[in-house]
Amino acid sequence: MGRMSAPTVEAVRAELVNVMDPEIRRPITELNMVRSVEVEPGGLVVVGVDLTTAGCPLKDTITRDVTNVVGAIDGVSGVRVDMGVMTEEQRKELRTMLRGGVAEPEIPFAKPGSLTRIYAVTSGKGGVGKSSVTANLAAAMAADGLKVGVVDADIYGFSIPRMLGVEHPPTKVDDMILPPVAHDVKVISIGMFTQNGRPVVWRGPMLHRALQQFLSDVFWGDLDVLLLDLPPGTGDIAISVAQMLPNSEILVVTTPQVAAAEVAQRAGIIAEQTRQHVVGVVENMSWLEQPDGTRVELFGSGGGERVATELGGALGYEVPLLAQVPIELALREGGDSGVPLVLRESGSPAAQALLALSRSLSHRARGLAGRSLGISPVGR
Template sequence: MSAPTVDAVRTELTKVLDPEIRRPITELNMVRSVDVAEDGKVVVGVDLTTAGCPLKDTITKDVTDAVSALSGVAGVRVDMGVMSEEQRKELRSQLRGGAAEPEIPFSKPGSLTRVYAITSGKGGVGKSSVTANLAAAMAADGLKVGVLDADIYGFSVPRMMGVEQKPTQVDDMILPPVAHGVKVISIGMFTPHGRPVVWRGPMLHRALQQFLADVFWGDLDVLLLDLPPGTGDIAISVAQMLPGSEILVVTTPQVAAAEVAERAGIIAEQTRQHVVGVVENMSFLEQPDGSRLEIFGSGGGQRVSEQLGQKLGYEVPLLGQVPIEVVLREAGDVGEPVVLREPASASAQALREVGRTLTHRARGLSGRSLGISPVAR
């Protein structure tokens, strides 16, 4: 059996994606060389973005598997190298679409990415759990999804999404880790374990700006932001940097939680954002006999929905009621969202339905370029 041609090997390498950038390594000019010996042994030279790339072994395996599938290949060796400064500069320019300076792609009028800021009035209502599961559910449905953990003080998304590796940095560009098909970034990836983040307003604003502009998000269908509870600096900064973002309010059935959640939604009146709906978490605990135990009371989500609708002047629907389940908590602790780990559970089905409702909503034209120009007559 004759050895494969160099062109045949390069064609196979177009199927190998960079695990972080999610584009073919050939397109990113990471393939330095391809050598094929007469006996069928292949040597592929690959240049990594950084010497300490955490996914070096993954790339090696993917290249080996892809090339080994070719007829006539007797063995594969991957020679790893590191991109030069010039190569990294070209890569950054390519990923930014030729733009010289970092910019927030989601704030452009022509952006087609849906941006949802997930907020709550108080902590402990399961906002991060809702965010992680919505992201995983949307990605499982074939969408390109990113999650920005903007809860600077109480970050928990990395744990819930099972992200352990650090982001890769290509000079001033950050490549976010990917978990369950979702790109994830969090301040928790940059701080020592167990150390608190002690920042005030300007630093919080700058951190959020960097996460939006310096991180290579790629072409996302949906970006979810897990906001800190309340109406503080981060919520205001999100409205300023992402004027087209929409708000999803998370509450529990408890009256006290619902009253506070209303205030988190009313901020939209001042920031001119749209509230897409309300999710009621911890709605009930289903008993063995099929009855429901309403541990935190009932009606909180519906109350928030109605009150926000009256005050904002448009319908703010109650999108879903997520029950209390042990599997939901267990899934978050092990880093595998319940929509993937236990898809038949009641909580998973409720969260998946919320995700599908959000992604199938008709898009408004506010803030978007229509691509037309007035003509004088």
């Protein structure tokens, strides 16, 4: 039997289309990262790849994926990946391409034609599990095949990176930030830019600027859903979100406790002034289920229903109680380990409540207000 002939350069390039950049989520060929392809006698293939930055944290992942894809081609006896770094001109071209031909940063979600659904997850006070709800919603939506991003807008009390298990910092391409991806969710947080254990001591203008950079300088790509984990209350960030993302909707998180419900109601009422829509209420820590099936209502009952009813009366439209999430040890453990409950124990009552919430938000009909319909008037 004769020796198998070596593959052509064209055949190798055709297969490299299947290698995705782990951060940008597009083929490395489309991003012009493949500098060269050489096929040496005997079937050794040498692929030159230019990274966006020299310190790209995922270069090992790209090397592995190129090796696996090219190594599977008939006639290839070995693969060598030669890493390089993009020139300043290449990075400029990449930034412009990713921004759709626009050189300067802008907030893509604020454009009239944007189809990204935006949920600002808020609460009246801290400690009600707002970040846990956000992290699990993001993971559940991504597991259902949606393209999801999360902005950890709780500048002082950021916790989303840990809850979603983010393992490496963002990559910067000059003035563009490529967000890390965890559980197929793109994530950005001020916690990725601060030293461990150091607090963020900023006032209003700095908070506004940080949020603006998260929305405009970060390359989010084409998202189906963007979740914002807001700080508790109705301060600067909540107002800035309404200004920058007027099409965002508010999801209010509370506990059954009357005191927490009263404060949560105020967080939702802000929609009356900002002209945002309150999509619904989530009651967290609703009860603790016992081994015999009985429920212990540690924080009382009725808080979520009360918030929904009061908000509906104040805003003039129905605000539903979308979910009641029971207390579970695994929910806390998932937040500490970086593997959300909906991924580690999807059959538990709390996970089922969060999955149902995710699907109800994902499948809501989208309004057409402010969106281009792609039609033009025709003269009679």
